[in-house]
Amino acid sequence: MAKQQWIGSLRRGDAILDFFAAQDKVLATTSDNQRRYLRLRLGDRTGWLPALAWDNAVQLYEAFDNGDIVKVMGTVEEFRGRLQIRVHKLRVATAQDRVDLHDFLPVSRFPVRELLERLDSVIDGVQNPYLQHLLRLALGPQGEAREAFTRASAAKEVHHAYLGGLLEHVLEMVDVARALCALHPEYTDPDLVTAAVLLHDIGKLQEFEQQGHGFAYTRPGELLGHVFLGARWVEERARQVPGFPEGLLEELLHCILSHHGLLEHGAPVLPRTMNAWIVYLADDASAKLNQVRRLYERAGSGGGDGDGWSEYDPRLGIRAYTGFAQAPQGETA
Structure with missing residues (x-):
């Protein structure tokens, strides 16, 4: 099945029904400890977006492994100024789906x-x-x-x-x-x-x-x-x-x-x-x-706290601050 929807082209409000690579799954709990939810990242060769599933979180968490290609039904939302995907349904791709793995392989930004x-x-x-x-x-x-x-x-x-x-x-x-x-x-x-x-x-x-x-x-x-x-x-x-x-x-x-x-x-x-x-x-x-560039890129696709700080990189021992890079030319902090 030819892939039709790409991470780099998604916009707020888009309905999703397509295949994506799944990574970084976490079965999390709300701050009040009242509800469990699935947090993950979905991506393809054009980029990655954070994703959340509130319904059937445990079942969905157990339905796939990191690195799997999954078919997702969901909606693109905006949270703190960043896009994310609300997952409604999810399943692992099968041989019958005939997905092209090259659609999900990361590539250099240079031709x-x-x-x-x-x-x-x-x-x-x-x-x-x-x-x-x-x-x-x-x-x-x-x-x-x-x-x-x-x-x-x-x-x-x-x-x-x-x-x-x-x-x-x-x-x-x-x-x-x-x-x-x-x-x-x-x-x-x-x-x-x-x-x-x-x-x-x-x-x-x-x-x-x-x-x-x-x-x-x-x-x-x-x-x-x-x-x-x-x-x-x-x-x-x-x-x-x-x-x-x-x-x-x-x-x-x-x-x-x-x-x-x-x-x-x-x-x-x-x-x-x-x-x-x-x-x-x-x-x-x-x-x-x-x-460091990877931290910037992942922060730009939701891999951070949404306030200019990237996720923590254990090898570098830091979170990168991306706020200066995003400031308009001539603006000082």
């Missing part, structure tokens, strides 16, 4: 074609012939990993966790890393840093797989992890480049192996060159800012 054009421009700008050969072998127009790279998520859920997320992540990192290299040109190799940035998470192509409308760990991902998988993959491809210098490969692998920065964060070794430090810092900056 894939635009990201690939940026990727090719970055690779063409690498002057070192060995590194450029390796990058074209891996990610160029005919590259072995290019197709998978365009679809890959950068993480299961923490940051850039959507189709095209990995490609978006590494291109953000390139911009950050080049700016950092320019601060210390006598101790950095921009070509090496660029190659390490583009390839540092290549192991995630083996670590994650698409599952339903999300991403799950593969067995090699669980057992070996993307840092090792990526370093092994890069070393094997570099050996295919005639005359690839051993010292260059050694530092490239070091940058990949140390890109988590800290042993407690999963790095098998600490960064010990300026180039490796830049790769780590660019990775951390891109990931953290994407986490």
